[in-house]
Amino acid sequence: xxxxxxxxxxxxxxxxxxxxxxxxxxxAVPELTVAQIRAQMALLVDRVMAEGSLYDPxxxxxxxxxxxxxxxxxxxxVRAYRTTLPRFGASTPVDTGAMAVxxxxxxxxKDLPGGQVLGPTFxxxxxxxxxxLAAEGTxxxxxxxxxxxxxxxxxxxxxxxxxxxxxxxxPPDDGAPxxxxxxxxxxxxxxxxxxxxxLARGDExxxxxxxxxxxxxxxxxxxxxxxxxxxxxxxxxxPEELGFAVPLGRIRLTECQMVTQFKGSGAxxxxxxxxxxxxxxxxERKAMAMSLVDRALRAxxxxxxxxxxxxxxxxxxxxxxxxxxxxxxxxxxxxxxxDFQAELELVRRLRAEFFRDSDSMQxxxx
Amino acid sequence: xxxxxFADPVHGAQGTFRAVMDALARPGLLQPLDAGLKxxAPLTPxxxxxxxxxxxxxTPVWLDAGLADSPExxxxxxxxxxxxxxxxxxxxxxxxxxxxARCPPLARFAQGTxxxxxxxxxxVLALDMIANGERLHLAGPGIKGPTRIALTPLPEGFVAQLxxxxxxxxxxxxxxxxxxxxxxxxPRSTAVTES
Amino acid sequence: MIxxxxxxxxxxxxxxxxxxxxxxPMPYGWGTGGVQVTAAILGRADVLKVIDQGADDTTNAVSxxxxxxxxxxxxxxxxxxxxxxxxxxxxxxxxxxxxxQTLVYQVPIPEPLRFLEPRETETRQLHALAEYxxxxxxxxxxxxxxxxxxxxxxxxxxxxxxxxMDPSPTPKFDxxxxxxxxxxxxxxxxxxxxxxxxxxxxxxxxxxxEDHPFRVQQFxxxxxxxxxxxxxxxxxxxxxxxxxxxxxxxxxHCEGRRADGHVGTGDAx
Numbered sequence: 001x002x003x004x005x006x007x008x009x010x011x012x013x014x015x016x017x018x019x020x021x022x023x024x025x026x027x028a029v030p031e032l033t034v035a036q037i038r039a040q041m042a043l044l045v046d047r048v049m050a051e052g053s054l055y056d057p058x059x060x061x062x063x064x065x066x067x068x069x070x071x072x073x074x075x076x077x078v079r080a081y082r083t084t085l086p087r088f089g090a091s092t093p094v095d096t097g098a099m100a101v102x103x104x105x106x107x108x109x110k111d112l113p114g115g116q117v118l119g120p121t122f123x124x125x126x127x128x129x130x131x132x133l134a135a136e137g138t139x140x141x142x143x144x145x146x147x148x149x150x151x152x153x154x155x156x157x158x159x160x161x162x163x164x165x166x167x168x169x170x171p172p173d174d175g176a177p178x179x180x181x182x183x184x185x186x187x188x189x190x191x192x193x194x195x196x197x198x199l200a201r202g203d204e205x206x207x208x209x210x211x212x213x214x215x216x217x218x219x220x221x222x223x224x225x226x227x228x229x230x231x232x233x234x235x236x237x238x239p240e241e242l243g244f245a246v247p248l249g250r251i252r253l254t255e256c257q258m259v260t261q262f263k264g265s266g267a268x269x270x271x272x273x274x275x276x277x278x279x280x281x282x283x284e285r286k287a288m289a290m291s292l293v294d295r296a297l298r299a300x301x302x303x304x305x306x307x308x309x310x311x312x313x314x315x316x317x318x319x320x321x322x323x324x325x326x327x328x329x330x331x332x333x334x335x336x337x338x339d340f341q342a343e344l345e346l347v348r349r350l351r352a353e354f355f356r357d358s359d360s361m362q363x364x365x366x
Numbered sequence: 367x368x369x370x371x372f373a374d375p376v377h378g379a380q381g382t383f384r385a386v387m388d389a390l391a392r393p394g395l396l397q398p399l400d401a402g403l404k405x406x407a408p409l410t411p412x413x414x415x416x417x418x419x420x421x422x423x424x425t426p427v428w429l430d431a432g433l434a435d436s437p438e439x440x441x442x443x444x445x446x447x448x449x450x451x452x453x454x455x456x457x458x459x460x461x462x463x464x465x466x467a468r469c470p471p472l473a474r475f476a477q478g479t480x481x482x483x484x485x486x487x488x489x490v491l492a493l494d495m496i497a498n499g500e501r502l503h504l505a506g507p508g509i510k511g512p513t514r515i516a517l518t519p520l521p522e523g524f525v526a527q528l529x530x531x532x533x534x535x536x537x538x539x540x541x542x543x544x545x546x547x548x549x550x551x552x553p554r555s556t557a558v559t560e561s
Numbered sequence: 562m563i564x565x566x567x568x569x570x571x572x573x574x575x576x577x578x579x580x581x582x583x584x585x586p587m588p589y590g591w592g593t594g595g596v597q598v599t600a601a602i603l604g605r606a607d608v609l610k611v612i613d614q615g616a617d618d619t620t621n622a623v624s625x626x627x628x629x630x631x632x633x634x635x636x637x638x639x640x641x642x643x644x645x646x647x648x649x650x651x652x653x654x655x656x657x658x659x660x661x662q663t664l665v666y667q668v669p670i671p672e673p674l675r676f677l678e679p680r681e682t683e684t685r686q687l688h689a690l691a692e693y694x695x696x697x698x699x700x701x702x703x704x705x706x707x708x709x710x711x712x713x714x715x716x717x718x719x720x721x722x723x724x725x726m727d728p729s730p731t732p733k734f735d736x737x738x739x740x741x742x743x744x745x746x747x748x749x750x751x752x753x754x755x756x757x758x759x760x761x762x763x764x765x766x767x768x769x770x771e772d773h774p775f776r777v778q779q780f781x782x783x784x785x786x787x788x789x790x791x792x793x794x795x796x797x798x799x800x801x802x803x804x805x806x807x808x809x810x811x812x813x814h815c816e817g818r819r820a821d822g823h824v825g826t827g828d829a830x
Contacts (some may be wrong), residue, residue: 008623079584185579185754188682314680324752327589328669334591334621338614338651338810341796342713342732345778350707377648378603383564387602390571391745391760420565426662457567480689484569484578507574508760510743540572553572553723555760 023068024346032074037061046252046281047071051322052078053182053201054085055251055280071324072203079323083182090177092245094233095280096255097156101231106157108224108259114154119230120282157227158257158274167226167259167272188314195297199290200279202320210296210310210320212291219296219308221275226259230282254279256287260295263302273302369405371418372444378402382419390550394504394513396496399549404441406438408464411491413542414442420433420488421460428458428475428487432465461489466521472531475539481533483536486554494518496545506532506556514561517543528558563601563756567747570758575720576688577671577755578809584735585751592625593751594649599629602663602747603646608636610644615793615810617651624648639813653735655792655814657766660761663732668727668750671757673717673727693725698766699755704773713778719766729766734777738820739765784809788825804829 025030038061048060052075058080069075103119106112118124145366161167171192178193186194199207214221232252236245256277264270275295277287295311309315319325372378378401385397401415409417421427427449434441434451443449453457455475463469469491478486499516502525508519517524531538531554538554553559566580576788578626585593603609605628610631613622617639625648626637640646640654648665652734658664667782676810684751696717703711709717719727728736728750739746739759769775785806792814794807804828809815 008620009627012620012623012627015650035602067776076584076588080586083584182583185581187579263646264724296575299760314682318681323584327591329590330588331590331669334650335614335619336651336730337795338732339714340794341794341810342734342778344710345780345794346709346713350709350711377605379603381787384602384604386570387564387567387745390568392760418566422562424562425565481685482579483573484566486569488568507763508571510762536573536576540568555572555574 012214023066032065032352033037033063034058034061036063039358043282044069044071045280047286048074048078049203049280051075051201052082053094054078054082054279057281060359066281072326074131076323076326089237089240091248092236092238094174094235094251096229096253097154097159098234099154099229099231099253099255100250101154101229102152102252103230104227105229106225106227108157108226108281112157112160121284154229155258156229158259161226161259161272165269165271168274170274186317188317189300190293190313190317192298192301195317196276196290196294198294198317198320199277202290203322203325204283204286204289204321206320206325207286207293208289210316211292213308214292214296214310219299220261221258221273221292221295222261223275223292223295224259225288226257228254228256228272228282228284228287230254254281254283256284256291258288258291258295273298368445369403369442370414371403373517376381378415379419381557382415385549386416386420386551389542389549390508390540390553391551391553392507392508393551393553394502394509394515396498396515396548396550398547399544400547406436409439409462410464410544410546411443412546412549413462413490413492414466416490416542416544416549417449417460417471419463421447423450423458425449426452426457428452428455428461429557430461430465430468431462432468433462451467453488458487461487463489463491466524467519469521472539472541476536477537477539479518480537481540485493486539488540488542489553490542490544492546493543495543496543496548496550500561501539501543503559503560503561504552504556506553508553509556525560528552528556532557563597567598567601567758568758570747570756571745571760573724574759574763575718575724575726575757577750577757579754580756582754583596584752587624587628589752590669591621592648592650594749594753594756595650595665595751596625596628596749597609597751598665598749598756599646600633602665603629603633603635605635605738607645608638610638610641610813611649612645612647612652612654612811612813613650615654618811640817641811641813645812650729651732652793652810653731653738654810655789655811656817658742661744662744664742664744666746666748668729668748668755669716669752671724671727671748671750671753671755672716673715675807681830688724688790691699691723693719693768696725697770700768701770704770704776710769710773710775716775717768719768721763725768726757726759728766732768732793734774735757736765736767736775737777741765753828782807782830783825784815784818785825785827785829787815787823789815789818789823799829806830 001342038057045057045060048063049055063077064075101117104117158167181197188279232250235248235251237247237248258275258276260273262270264274275291277290279286279298297313299306299311385399389397399412403411403414433483455470462483475487483508495518497516501513501516504513540554541552543550563580566578570578585596611622611740613619614658629635630637641654641788646663650667672684674687677699678684700710714732715727716736717725717732718728741762741763745761748757767775781795789809795810797806799806
């Protein structure tokens with residue numbers, strides 16, 4: 001006699017206990033601390049902050065620990081927490097021109113005011129596994145940083161080009177509050193601010209793939225890295241009752257300004273256009289890919305034909321979010337037997353009709 | 367001293383919303399509404415309950431002359447809801463009307479757009495009495511069998527305006543009627559005729 | 562915000578109201594829309610039932626019911642008759658609903674035209690113009706190819722004579738229950754950020770053709786456990802030889818019938 005399956009609650013409880021055990025792993029190995037993750041998995045922490053839309057390295061590190069290192073799961077934890085936070089208002093725009101740069105490079109000029117600053121980069125490392133790292137307890141001697149005068153200006157390359165009118169100016173700040181796609185449903189066509197928000201939160205792999213596709217001809221933009229800068233900026237907020245800006249702290253950002261395909265017409269002189277990327281923490285790959293996709297998404301605005309996925313804002317915005325994507329892909333593992341039963345019934349009926357028809361055709365032939 | 371809002375903000379707002387939801391889902395059926403508010407006159411407890419439950423910083427609110435002329439009402443609503451007030455009925459997400467006889471024509475409020483018919487005004491009217499009665503006959507979604515209500519006062523031309531509002535479906539305003547202790551709904555989907 | 566969207570959804574039956582879905586502590590695609598709608602309407606006097614595939618004890622139903630029990634302290638039940646709010650995925654209970662009950666559907670893809678036209682900007686215009694010809698063409702193409710309409714679940718309906726609506730992936734078997742239901746029906750799509758509604762006593766017509774009228778699935782045998790006929794059945798595989806058994810998908814309905822003394826044959830087929 002068949003008995004309907006029961007015990008969903010007990011099964012869920014047991015699964016949670018197994019998960020906790022698996023997360024901890026071998027108890028003979030010391031447990032990771034949040035401080036260790038924050039300090040030594042810093043780029044992973046940065047990615048979780050960027051896609052989680054919340055600047056809090058400790059929380060991102062904790063989320064990674066809880067998620068067993070699964071980035072999307074950690075982003076999910078951070079986003080769900082973010083939803084519960086009270087909202088006091090919007091900060092004043094951060095000034096990346098005043099960034100205390102840890103790294104700053106330009107591919108368009110050999111030298112420029114402020115200089116090229118390599119900073120902590122994998123760029124010229126040889127990708128050979130360093131077995132010395134397997135031996136714990138070794139302390140690398142710290143590099144001697146060249147002393148920098150904080151008053152040193154490090155002007156943005158795009159600002160230098162703007163002076164000559166060679167690049168389109170940065171759109172002026174009209175003072176209007178920027179939309180917020182976490183609070184209002186997106187209405188297409190979405191403006192550039194909302195598109196940039198979506199890309200900044202977007203899955204790094206997805207945005208990278210789209211950016212790559214533009215380089216291979218699917219919405220080509222002839223990009224040059226005008227500048228990538230990584231460093232700390234001040235965040236300021238104007239409380240209504242005070243009426244002036246007060247500093248809240250500093251955050252680390254990566255900014256990429258892509259100098260792209262020039263345009264011009266009978267009326268307007270030729271000039272370069274821009275693609276823009278900005279992320280929390282240090283993530284050049286994401287900022288660069290974002291700037292390529294941002295530029296591609298401006299196709300319609302710049303009078304270019306929209307023919308490729310990276311230029312199609314409904315396609316990009318509707319699919320770049322890792323939480324939405326993972327939720328819907330993974331929901332396929334939920335039970336669907338009611339719908340499958342409906343399809344089974346139809347396929348059985350169609351097959352029965354098919355064989356009946358072919359039988360009767362055969363009979364008619366005989 | 368500002369009059370207080372819901373004694374229990376979570377359940378006060380939920381209970382009021384639920385009464386309004388039931389009222390719109392079953393047009394013409396009277397739903398009890400006792401939010402226990404004592405707002406400054408001429409705001410009624412029912413208008414206040416709906417304002418507190420449904421409006422916030424994202425909803426421009428239009429007040430009729432009787433309400434707009436009272437600084438206490440404006441201060442009360444601003445403090446408890448944070449909703450921006452607007453003079454333009456066509457920009458209002460919600461309109462609160464203390465004196466239905468002097469309500470602007472329904473067509474002057476936001477009607478929504480063909481792509482977004484939800485971007486229309488919800489009007490909340492304060493009446494002296496809503497009762498089951500012979501005066502108005504209702505038909506449409508949410509209505510089972512013959513449903514009639516009587517409104518006191520019944521603003522002049524109101525039925526004709528409701529008919530015009532219904533004719534523009536899916537565009538149009540939604541009307542929520544309140545009276546002491548009661549709320550009833552006349553969504554745009556409801557056809558109202560005088561019997 | 563969600564509450565306002567629900568009110569507009571009720572006022573314009575079948576129209577999809579956009580809303581800013583929040584990140585919930587469960588994944589998109591797993592009922593976040595339904596959970597947000599339920600959370601918006603739930604009050605102290607409510608009794609909540611959660612089903613998935615018709616059953617109260619499937620893991621996702623258990624998980625959502627626990628979420629509400631833990632966060633709101635609300636009373637829960639597995640009995641359709643006792644519930645005031647029923648959140649569901651893929652089924653409408655067999656026990657007829659009554660006035661005062663609200664059925665909250667979890668919706669993955671709210672747009673019935675999505676698989677004909679992937680662009681939101683386009684489908685929005687089609688709804689604005691009530692231009693549903695493409696949907697009829699699609700259904701008719703099925704008929705010419707298979708001799709039947711090949712849509713078996715998420716079968717499109719026309720609500721109150723105006724909007725074409727996706728009933729969520731319920732089997733078309735359940736479509737007739739939506740028509741003139743005494744219960745309020747609310748639909749929440751969290752990932753796609755849409756809420757829509759069918760008020761009580763509202764016409765819900767499954768799209769069809771004069772020469773191919775809408776028909777629901779029929780099963781050749783009653784429930785093997787309770788003997789119910791005219792209900793939706795799950796097919797259970799019993800062994801490697803392919804023996805199978807058909808039992809009620811609605812576990813509460815089945816248990817209720819068995820408690821009343823109804824007995825099925827217990828036979829495999």
